[in-house]
Structure formats: C-alpha cells, structure tokens
Amino acid sequence: LKHTHYIIVLRHMVCGCPKKCLCHSTSKTVDCRNQGLVEIPSHLPPETLILQLQNNHIWRINQDAFTETPFLKILDLSNNSVSNLSSGAFKGLHYLQVLNLTKNLIHKLENKTFSSLPQLKELDLSSNSILNLPETLGNNTGNITLLSVEYNKLQRLDRLLLESLPNLKVVLFKDNPWQCNCHVIGLKLWLESFLYRGGISDGIICSTPENRKGKDLLKVPYEMYGACPPTAAHVHLANVHHHNSEYRSSLKHTHLNENGESSHSDCEPKSKPRPVSLRHAIATVVITGVVCGIVCLMMLAAAVYGCTYAAITAKYHREHLAPTTEQRVPEGKEPFDSSLA
Structure with missing residues (x-):
C-alpha cells in the first residue's frame, strides 16, 4: 500500500496541475490567467492541448519551457512582458496550431523563431513594438493561414516573407508607420495579387512621405514610382484585373551612398520626369x-x-x-x- 501511495504522489508531482493554475481534464485545458506569473509554469500535464497564460508578467521563455506539453495545440501568451524570443523558445511544439503573442514588448524576431512549429496556422504578433520582420518566419511555417502584425512599428515589410507563406488567407497590417517610398512597390504588387486570389487584408495606409500620408497603398498609382532607380531583380506585376489583364513589369531598387552603403532615402519619386x-x-x-x-x-x-x-x-x-x-x-x-x- 505504501508503494502504491508513493506512485500516486509521484505521479501527482510530475503530472499534476501547477499551484496557481486550474486544470480541466475533460477539455485538456490549463488555465493560468491573471496569476502574476513571471515564467512558464512547470509540472504541466503532458496531455495538455490548450494553455492559457494571458495577463501575467512573463518576460522570458526558456528553451525547455514546453518540453512537458508536446501535444499543445493552442498557446495564449497575450498581455505579458515578453521582449525577446530566442530561436528555441517554442522547441518541441510540433502540433501547435494557434500562437497568440499580442500585447507584449517584442521588438525583434529572428528568422528561425517559429521553425519548430510545422503545424502553426494562426500567428498573432499585434500590439508589440516590432521594428522589422525577417525574410522568413522559419523553415516550416508554410501552413500559416492567418498573420497579424497590427499596432507595431513596422515601416516596411519584405515581400519575400509573405511569399514564404503560400497558404496565407488573412493578413492584417493596420496601424503601422508604413513608408510608401520606392521599396514598397514589391509589397504593393504582392498585396494586389493576394487580394485578387481571394485573400483578406485590412490594407496598408501610408505614413510617409508627406504627400502620401493617410492614403491607401493600393490607390497610389504606379506612375508615382516611375523615377525609382531599378536593380537587376525584376518584380513581376500582379494580375489584379477582372479580365486577367497584366500590369507592366516593375523593378526593385536600391541606392548607394558615398560609402557604398545601401540607402533608400534617395529613392523618393520625382514629379518632373514624365x-x-x-x-x-x-x-x-x-x-x-x-x-x-x-x-x-x-x-x-x-x-x-x-x-x-x-x-x-x-x-x-x-x-x-x-x-x-x-x-x-x-x-x-x-x-x-x-x-x-
């Protein structure tokens, strides 16, 4: 009997519910909301499918934070204090489908941050302080269908990132200080093609330059970018007309300063050349x-x-x-x- 008692106690210690959390065995949900947590709790039930950690003070995610919950499908970390995500932050979550990181302090993302999430479908990065995004979100992120980057500090977004998400159905750009200079042509072309294929977006509203402030990027004609200096990388125009008419090809651009460094400030379209x-x-x-x-x-x-x-x-x-x-x-x-x- 003592041996059996020890086994039950040991199982409760290893597979039990964290002290500040509520565990629902039927729905396999662990609720740790509003508990003042500063890190991911340990001793989580291994069969957990939904982990709710919103409204805490979690500021970092260790690489082995989720090794106890390999079957996790939904992870909500919204309204915390996460400022940095390492490339192994979500290691082992091979079945995760929904990741909510909204309302944190994230300002930078590495291009391998989400590589360990091959089943990820919804990624919410809204209401952070993200200045820029990498060219890819990871090697195995092709299943993402929803991406939200609303309410950040993004001025530009590389078209390659969006093209690496072939199953994307919804993308949200609202409330970012978008720069509508020469470099935005690629994003404009992608967005036109995305909407033509039936995608959903809240659009991109320009913040700079001053003559385009408050304007919808899709309504800024291509002629306004006619003076942008081209590079060898061709950007094919999107097929956005109802009768499958094609736009003329456009080119990406860069501009070198006196030190040979890349600069985009000189790419402002000029009104004089017709x-x-x-x-x-x-x-x-x-x-x-x-x-x-x-x-x-x-x-x-x-x-x-x-x-x-x-x-x-x-x-x-x-x-x-x-x-x-x-x-x-x-x-x-x-x-x-x-x-x-």
Whole structure:
C-alpha cells in the first residue's frame, strides 16, 4: 500500500496541475490567467492541448519551457512582458496550431523563431513594438493561414516573407508607420495579387512621405514610382484585373551612398520626369484622334458624293424624260380632235 501511495504522489508531482493554475481534464485545458506569473509554469500535464497564460508578467521563455506539453495545440501568451524570443523558445511544439503573442514588448524576431512549429496556422504578433520582420518566419511555417502584425512599428515589410507563406488567407497590417517610398512597390504588387486570389487584408495606409500620408497603398498609382532607380531583380506585376489583364513589369531598387552603403532615402519619386506610361497614353490618344478624323473625313466625302450623284440624276430626269412625255400627249389627242371634225 505504501508503494502504491508513493506512485500516486509521484505521479501527482510530475503530472499534476501547477499551484496557481486550474486544470480541466475533460477539455485538456490549463488555465493560468491573471496569476502574476513571471515564467512558464512547470509540472504541466503532458496531455495538455490548450494553455492559457494571458495577463501575467512573463518576460522570458526558456528553451525547455514546453518540453512537458508536446501535444499543445493552442498557446495564449497575450498581455505579458515578453521582449525577446530566442530561436528555441517554442522547441518541441510540433502540433501547435494557434500562437497568440499580442500585447507584449517584442521588438525583434529572428528568422528561425517559429521553425519548430510545422503545424502553426494562426500567428498573432499585434500590439508589440516590432521594428522589422525577417525574410522568413522559419523553415516550416508554410501552413500559416492567418498573420497579424497590427499596432507595431513596422515601416516596411519584405515581400519575400509573405511569399514564404503560400497558404496565407488573412493578413492584417493596420496601424503601422508604413513608408510608401520606392521599396514598397514589391509589397504593393504582392498585396494586389493576394487580394485578387481571394485573400483578406485590412490594407496598408501610408505614413510617409508627406504627400502620401493617410492614403491607401493600393490607390497610389504606379506612375508615382516611375523615377525609382531599378536593380537587376525584376518584380513581376500582379494580375489584379477582372479580365486577367497584366500590369507592366516593375523593378526593385536600391541606392548607394558615398560609402557604398545601401540607402533608400534617395529613392523618393520625382514629379518632373514624365512617366513612360503617360507618354504612351498621350501617344495613343493622338493616334486614336487622327484615325477618327480620317474616318470622319471619309464619311463626309461619301455624303458629298451621294448628294452630288442624286442632284445629277434628278437633273437628267428633268431634261430627258419630261420632253418625251410632253410629245406623247398631243399624239394621243389627234384622233379625238379628228373625230369631232
């Protein structure tokens, strides 16, 4: 009996519920909300599927923090004090599908942060202090369908990151200080293509430069970026028209300063040069006007010719047919006159 008692106590210690948490065996949920926690609690039940850690003071995530919960599917870390995420922060969570990191203090992400989450579908990074995002979120993040980066400090976003998420269905960009300079062309093209394929987005509102502040990126015409210096990397325009019409190809750009360093501040579009597409449009209008003028002249000539022909025909009838009629009338009257005589 003592041996059995020790086994039960040991199992409770290893697989029991943390002191400040509530464990629901039926739903396999562990509720640790509003407990003033500063780190991920230990001794979590290994069968846990949902772990609620929101509204605490957790500021770091150790690499072995979730080794006890390998089957976790939903992890909510919202409204904590997490400022940095190491590449192994979510190690072992091969079945995680939903990760909520909203309302933390995250300012930077490494490109391998989420590599250990091959089943991840929803990633919420909103309401942090993220300045920039890497080119990828990880090697195994292709299943993500929802990505939210709202309410951060993002000024730009590399198109490569979005292209690495082929199953993306919803992406949220709201309330970031987006820079709508030359480098935003790639993002604009991707967004147009994404929406055309049926994706959902709240759009990108420009913060700079001043002449585009408050404008929707999708409504800023490509002609405004005509003076941006190109690079060898071509960016193909998205097919966004209803009749599958294609835009002309555009180019990414960089600009080097005196030290040979990359700089984007000099990529501001200039209003003086007239865009090539505008010149083409003017030429098309001129050619169309000339063709229409020629057609109108031909129609006028045809009308004049028709009127002239009608006048000549009428004159012919008056001069040749009328005298003949007048001569036949007296011949018909002679027998009448002779009979009277």
